[in-house]
Amino acid sequence: MELTEKLGQEIIRRLSKYIDVPINLMNPHGRIVASTDHTRLHQLHGGAKDVIESQEPNIITNGNADDFSNVKPGVNLPIFHHGELAGVVGLTGRPDEVMQAARMTQGSVEITLDQMHLQKEAFFQERQWNHWLQRLLHPSDVDMEELAREAVYTLQVDIHKPWQVVVYQSSQPYELADQLRPSLETFHPLFILPYENHSVVAALPGQPVTIESEADVVIGVGEPGDSLAGLRQSYHQATEAINLAGVPGEVVYSASLKTERLINHIDPAVYEEISGTYRSLLQELDASYIETLHSFFNNNLKMNVTASDLHIHRNTLIYRLDQLSKKTGLDPRRFQDAIILQTILLKESL
Structure with a gap:
């Protein structure tokens, strides 16, 4: 990753609020891509060229300014990213007065490049994961062997x-x-x-x-x-x-x-065939009977617990269950009938 014009201009915009000396940012070819002095944009900077060749700081004073083209007294420092030269930062002024600010600017730019690189890596990795997940969860076209290989060799995970x-x-x-x-x-x-x-x-x-x-x-x-x-x-x-x-x-x-x-996975045609008549009969019942069924099933067909839950006498519960059996043809106290009734209640609530 190298210092670009867009990135350089944003860095200059932010740093110029805190550093009150002229700042130049040069790309790895020595061209000024951002500056507090807009008239210097896109010019080749002789001090930066020296930094690029030596990969060492370049100090310019009144005494050696004529040795470099298009420069002013100041400090030019290399910017590195992952061991590679990414650009040059230059501050204008007496070298001993601007060196500290130049070092701070150098560090700020290197940290920014590192963060951008990490963000790009994270974004790229998330895109890989999303593409992998889309294929894994596809309704039908799933190649498990290929997905497993990609998980190991590309995503580098143990699935x-x-x-x-x-x-x-x-x-x-x-x-x-x-x-x-x-x-x-x-x-x-x-x-x-x-x-x-x-x-x-x-x-x-x-x-x-x-x-x-x-x-x-x-x-x-x-x-x-x-x-x-x-x-x-x-x-x-x-x-x-x-x-x-x-x-x-x-x-x-x-x-x-x-x-x-x-x-939920019962075949709709089979469900309708078996439950249709019973559903119609249940829908004709008073709400108290449906409440009784729900409580009876929720309490695992236990009579005393259900009566207590409904705040009714046990005999009242027995009467309601007898009426349910009479009106629907299904007795909730019989296991097989209870399955059909519970299926209807659950299916209608889904």
Whole structure:
């Protein structure tokens, strides 16, 4: 990376607020790319040429100014980036008076170049990761062998271990990704990436984790799975959990929705064939019967616990269950009938 005109002008703009002597920034060819004196732009600087040849500081006084073209008394210092000459910084004035400011300017420019290089590397790496993730999560066209090779040789990561995916749905995924990184980095994630303009996907290693909720963000957590196939599966589990029960500001775990997920994948035609008549009969019932069914199933078919939960007498509960059986043809106390009734209740809530 070398000193360019655009970068040099921005550096001059900022430094000139704090340094009250003329400043020139030259590229590796000795041409002035930025200066507090705009009349000197694009000129070749003899002191910079000397620095480029020797890669050592060049001190110009009234006594040797005639030895170099287009110079004034002052100090010219080399700017290095990763061991290579990236440019030259020059400050005009008595050398002993401007040397400290010149050193500070030299250091500021080198730090700026280092930071820009790191940002470019991070941006390039994130683009590689995003491209890799897009292909991994493609609905059908997935080449696991090629993705595994790319993970090892290009991304330089070990994907052959258990991964658990967390999906965050947000209207501002890039901002959210930056916000999440400090807390999720403690888990040593495989990646934390914005995905498809509406979500952030994080792949965390190891055992199941507890995820903290985020205000106004819908969060789904998949189950741990091995290698790339497990990572892909965990992602789909997390997104399905969001679709089934996602609520802004809460975390929903796929592992807690096994029954709901199973029911969600029932063939619609088969579901309609078996449940159609029963659904119609249930819809005709008073709301108290539906509330009774929900409580009865939530309390694992336990009569006393259900009666206490509904604040009714046990005999009242028995009467309601008898009526349910009469009106629908399904007795909630019979295991097979309970499965059909619970399936209808869950399916209608999905």
